[in-house]
Amino acid sequence: MEVRALATDQPVSPRKVRLVLQLVRGRPVEEALAMLEFMPQRSARIVATTIKSAVANAENNYELNPDGLVIKSAIAGDARTLKRFRPRSRGRTSPQLKRRSHIEIIVEGEVF
Numbered sequence: 001m002e003v004r005a006l007a008t009d010q011p012v013s014p015r016k017v018r019l020v021l022q023l024v025r026g027r028p029v030e031e032a033l034a035m036l037e038f039m040p041q042r043s044a045r046i047v048a049t050t051i052k053s054a055v056a057n058a059e060n061n062y063e064l065n066p067d068g069l070v071i072k073s074a075i076a077g078d079a080r081t082l083k084r085f086r087p088r089s090r091g092r093t094s095p096q097l098k099r100r101s102h103i104e105i106i107v108e109g110e111v112f
Contacts, residue, residue, distance in 0.1 A: 001062055001111065002072060005054035007103040009079050010046050014101035017043045017076035021103075029055055029069045029107060047074075047103060054107045064109040073106040 010017070020043050024032035029051060036048040051071065058064040079100035085093040 001058075001064060002106050002108050003054055003058040003062055003064065005050050005057055005105050005107075007046060007050040007053075009100050010043075010103055011098075011100055012043045012046065013099040014076040014078055015099075016041065017047065017101050017103060020044050020047050021074040021076055024051070024071055025074045027071055029066070029071065032071055047105075050103050050105045051107070054105045058107055058109060062111070064111060066109075069107045069109040071105065072108040073104070075104045077102045077104070 020036070020039065020041055023035060024047065027035075032051060033048055036044045036051075055066050055069055058069055059066045079102045081100065082098040084096045084098060086096045088094050
């Protein structure tokens with residue numbers, strides 16, 4: 001059975017999150033969380049909390065065994081982009097795009 005968890009509007013670029021998600025996709029949950037704990041990327045903490053949320057959803061809502069869960073899918077999509085401006089010389093401005101991402105984790109496991 002598949003269980004899903006979403007983390008919406010996270011303040012990190014989807015491009016940076018995808019690098020972390022590539023490493024955890026297809027791995028058992030315990031192994032993925034152990035890897036994420038020692039990663040220096042800021043997005044690793046966000047992905048770890050999303051995985052923990054998916055495990056909690058599986059355990060509480062669908063009575064799945066948390067030890068046998070595997071990350072089936074991990075996707076990072078674009079969220080809203082905050083548009084800001086940075087002052088430059090001679091009274092000019094440059095646009096600064098602060099990108100955000102939606103992170104979706106799908107775990108798969110068997111019923112107790």
